[in-house]
């Protein structure tokens with residue numbers, strides 16, 4: 370028997386977390402209200418703590434819901450999340466220190482290296498100093514996997530904006546302005562027209578996390594925005610794919626339709642016309658297999674979707690990424706979701722793809738846990754990560 374503790378804003382959310390993690394077979398052992406520790410807890414609303422258990426030998430839902438029990442994937446508790454946030458702050462500070470160290474060493478390298486007495490050495494001018502600082506940031510962008518020509522354009526734009534006596538803070542401020550400007554404002558699934566559901570279709574390469582992300586979005590919209598949701602899957606290549614979505618739908622207690630053809634998809638969307646939000650899952654397409662894209666094209670068009678989401682794994686190489694974007698260039702318009710950010714060591718891909726496509730960023734996903742591991746793209750956080758050194 371495995372026992373786990375879950376903390377959530379209310380009982381409904383806590384039970385959902387239990388089911389997402391342990392499956393419908395989980396036993397609820399105890400529920401109670403808890404307050405956060407310390408002074409903050411005195412003024413905050415109580416949270417609900419649920420103690421749940423599952424027979425370790427019950428593997429009925431293992432493939433789809435027990436993601437956090439997979440070997441090597443530790444369960445993340447709210448306390449651990451807070452700890453992670455603190456660690457991120459420390460990492461940011463460390464980055465700043467590394468930047469300053471790099472800047473100082475770069476300034477030293479620019480100083481004359483012959484054996485002239487110190488008195489006779491020429492101090493770098495202020496302009497040289499600020500170009501040294503810009504150079505440090507340029508190298509950081511490259512280290513963070515921003516493509517070279519994009520990094521070059523960014524620092525050129527920054528250099529043009531700098532005054533002659535610009536210091537570290539001025540350069541950092543200008544750079545963060547240019548990068549966050551390039552990243553743009555994130556756009557998530559908006560409300561549909563009155564009396565009509567918002568229809569969103571999820572497309573992308575195989576295994577990037579389309580179905581999991583769709584489930585995370587469905588659960589979050591249901592819990593926080595109390596929206597009525599319909600799920601449709603057009604992924605009929607694998608029986609397991611339909612089962613995967615059905616499992617999530619069952620837990621969330623929302624209907625799911627299966628569409629084998631474009632005509633059936635169109636019909637299924639009509640059937641869901643009383644919903645606030647309709648989310649459509651599709652089969653992963655390999656960008657190497659051109660034939661599959663014809664079918665996807667017909668599904669996208671039959672869905673009449675208001676919004677198309679292209680999902681890319683944050684671990685994709687620059688080269689594959691260009692090929693993938695090429696394969697999906699038939700899409701009329703789309704927004705970008707970056708999955709598996711937790712597995713990526715840099716976030717350069719987000720800036721590269723945004724720059725290359727001009728499409729809006731929407732969500733990033735940060736782990737396997739449904740519904741927790743998803744967030745709206747945080748432009749500030751990504752900008753800081755891109756500017757910082759990862760050494």
Ligand SMILES: Nc1nc2c(ncn2[C@@H]2O[C@H](COP(=O)(O)OP(=O)(O)OP(=O)(O)O)[C@@H](O)[C@H]2O)c(=O)[nH]1
Nearest residue numbers: 575576577578579580581653708709734735736737
């Ligand atoms: N580490 C990590 N794993 C994730 C994330 N999102 C999804 N996964 C895992 O990636 C694997 C594939 O997820 P799916 O949702 O089935 O991917 P898919 O794109 O629907 O796959 P196909 O339908 O086969 O194309 C699963 O093991 C997920 O748990 C994430 O943000 N981080």
Ligand SMILES: [Mg+2]
Nearest residue numbers: 579580604610
């Ligand atoms: Mg899938």
